Amino acid sequence: MKSSRREAIAALVGLPALSAFLGACRRNQVGAPFGGVIAGADVLRGHRIRTGELLSRPVARRESVGAAILGAGISGLSAAWTLARAGFTDFRIYELEDAPGGNARSGENAVSPFPWGAHYVPVPLYGNPALELLLSEVGALTGRTPDGEPEWAEEMLCAEPEERLWFRGLWYEGLYPRAGASRQDREELSRFEREMLRFAAIRDGKGRRAFAIPRRRSSDDAEWTVLDRISMREWLTRSGFSGARLFWFAEYATRDDFGSSLDDTSAWAGIHYFASRLRGVSPDGPFEEPASFLTWPEGNGRLVKRLVQAAGGRIVCGAVVFDVVPKAEGATLRWLDVPRNEVVEVTARHVVYALPRYTAAKVLAPWREDPPAFLRSFEYAPWLVANLTLSGRPADRGFPLCWDNVLYDSRGLGYVVATHQGDRGHGPTVLTYYLVFAGEEPRKAREKLLSATWRELADAVLADLSRAHPDLPALVTNVDVFLWGHAMARPHPGFVWHPDRTALEQPVGRIRFAHADASGLPLFEEAQDAGVRAAEAILAEEGERFTSLLG
């Protein structure tokens, strides 16, 4: 096998790094020493909505439900969780895919469970009742100290070592490229951190933070929201930052959280990434550590599991909802039952529209005729996620294997290690690799992704990682690739606080919009908050008694 030859060569050379070079020389000759598939959203199902072909299909059966929830991503599942908590069980979730979870879906093999998308949640630093409740249900929030501070399960907080960066041939701790940084670079970083702390410490006249999670708790004073109109790059430049290292560091954050470059990210959203994760006790106080992460081998799949359990079997997968018509007493909707290949019509008193917003132009009847202009502003970054199963750990030069491992000179975002929590440091593991097409026209990137073969994608992933891990090809036993055509809406300049976008958050009759898209920031907390809000509005309208989870 080629892989063992490579290993032998690497051993001969005595310098593992060199075999990256060899790998590069011989990439074209390599056979297929490992297996794998392309997993991912079923492009064809979505496509059937786009063509409108389903609209003329006859209805095979009819059903009625109190609340129809469209989409079993975090938002739809959270709506269901909220309804179920209040004892309102007359709901059903319709999910296009064969499994619930949306961007937080996960998988599992003989080695470990692993994420297919979102893989962590920062601990809420300044209260978030819905999130805290969910986290206590999964055992992550174990109690409170006498002064009311939440106590987190140590084994679910991201274990040390947390992050490292492959930079100039060595691994370094942390994500900022510190090695060889000049005094000016270091001063810029500390000024940047000071600026973020200052933003985190802002409270407006109503006591609201300028940058809060969830977003709706942020101040809407123009003083801060005006930052949404310029790009993060422009803000950095205007603020006098110029070092390549700081720009890289800031862009890593926007690529990682939003799938967008510094130019494609609104300054408000870019600052939000940093400032919302600090307590912001005092702008002049000591530097604060950003919020710790909660993470699990299957990523946010752990939270999905709990939410699915709460939905209690009311999830219909393989359900392609293609038409939603608002009515005086609710809505009717039609969906294609994929396994039976028949169309079902549903009469619902309430609808939670927890699908990505771009779909509404094809699904929501009034918008099919006359789509709101702002819908076109939703831009979705395509992502590639690959899960690499390894027979052992790659050799390292520098700081040891972390949870998050990032390569400086890479278009990829690096990888997280599924077995990191409670890891023994040896033996087989699963690496989850993320690649986002930031700074590229989404449609072109999407086409490029969807037209590639598994072999090409897997080789591209290995080629990227082999620069830091020359021995990787010899360790890989499987590479599964997941393509997210429309992973998340980019908070580009003018997006988050645009009045037309916030207007789109308003319900259409009894159709309420959930989904992270409703907030403009692609975050777990936003998705959950939107779902909880939609469900609480339904509960209020139904006259149910419930305690609100909205802080």
Added chain:
Amino acid sequence: MTASPVRPGPVYLAVLVIATCGLVYELVAGALASYLLGDTVTQFSLVIGMYLTAMGAGAWLSKFVERGVARRFVEAEIAVAFLGGFSAPILSFAFLSPRWFHPVFYGLVFATGTLVGLEIPLLLRLLRTSVAFKDLVAQVLTFDYLGAFAASILFPLVFVPRLGLFRTSLFFGLLNIVVAFATIRIFRHEIGPPGGLVAKAALVGVLLLAGFAGADRLSDIAEEQQYADEVLFAKSSPYQRVVLTRNKAGFQLFLNGHLQFSSVDEYRYHEALVHPAFGVVPGARRVAVLGGGDGLAVREVLRYPSVDEITLVDLDPMVTRLARENPLFVSLNEGSLLSPKVTIVNDDAMKWLEKGTDLYDLVFVDFPDPSSFSVGKLYTRHFYGRLKRRLAPDGAFAVQATSPLFARKSFWIIDRTIEASGFETRPYHAAVPSFGEWGYVLAAPRAFEIPARLTPGLRFLSDETLAAMFSFGPDMARLEAPVNRLHDQVLVRTYESEWRKFD
């Protein structure tokens, strides 16, 4: 001495070879620099630039060679063979020292380049009388460039994949030696008695051959230099490097280069780890030993007839097998791991604690020092919390807790972490010459008294000295210390910075 005509054919062949060698050394340096330092474009540009400059310097220097041109050429050839041939090993060992890498790297590139730059001008002068000048220049440069071409093709496609970088550079060093010998023969009339030259060439040739044969062993050699004594056993398990050494006084076990015990004084360490805890839980029946695959703590536990079950949990089967089968081990641990009371579990201690539910009267925690994050997790509040669930309500446990003298804060972090996990602690210490002043923490999930009496017949501990072990002098006294947690492994960082001062 007058120059006599020579047949130019073999000399052209030599030009081809030395040109190939010259470019190979340049490529070796470029490849190493770009993979060790990254930033390929910069590294290759720098190497090529410096190398060409050095060659220019060599060409310029050639004019200072007035007499004995052939002899100087052979000497240059031998020097190139040595520097170029060993360039890959030298550079990769130099990389281990961040301070020296750059000077060594650029020094080596420049020296090799200068010597290579000397070669062609000297050869041209040697052939001057045998060949017409226009033919000479045409031929020599043709072969020079052909050699460069050969190197650029063969280096990435044949040599590095087949031989690896070490052997490639050593191999081309040998080719330079072959050229040296050939030149000595071709220009024997000019060189005169070649005795010294032949000896030098042969010496470098033998060194290169030895390097070539032992390229795989180079890393092993580096390892063995760490150990002063005879290495009896050295193997890598999936988890660690296990090395057993012996000297006059006894034998020693190293894991990943860290001394685990020396047979001379390990009894001090293990008596101190085990016996005080038995003073707290005198009738202990069920005992677990976590880590300690060497069976030495188990030996001490077996002194108590009340104990009828011992579970030894050690990650590495290689260590527990050594402890059961190696005669040196078996005589030292008195065959403790062969006792029917002992069950050996090769598993991660954290996982083992989480998996089971049965309770133990005494637990001894004997892990390596927290020098890495993967060991550091076995010193966290989470770990002690899991341990608490496996401890009988009237049980106790003892932990080896590194040196309160060399790593004072680390020691008190461990104590503080155990306390924060819901235990009463009684830290203590003992002198173990191989390690220095060593620390332990005795802990129980309830209030308890420092033990006053020990089992009789011990070599090191006695009732009289016991109380002193629990008091700390000013240089080891308690410090304010944070709690070590999985997501904030303050212990590993502290430990590393404290020991750095002594290493």
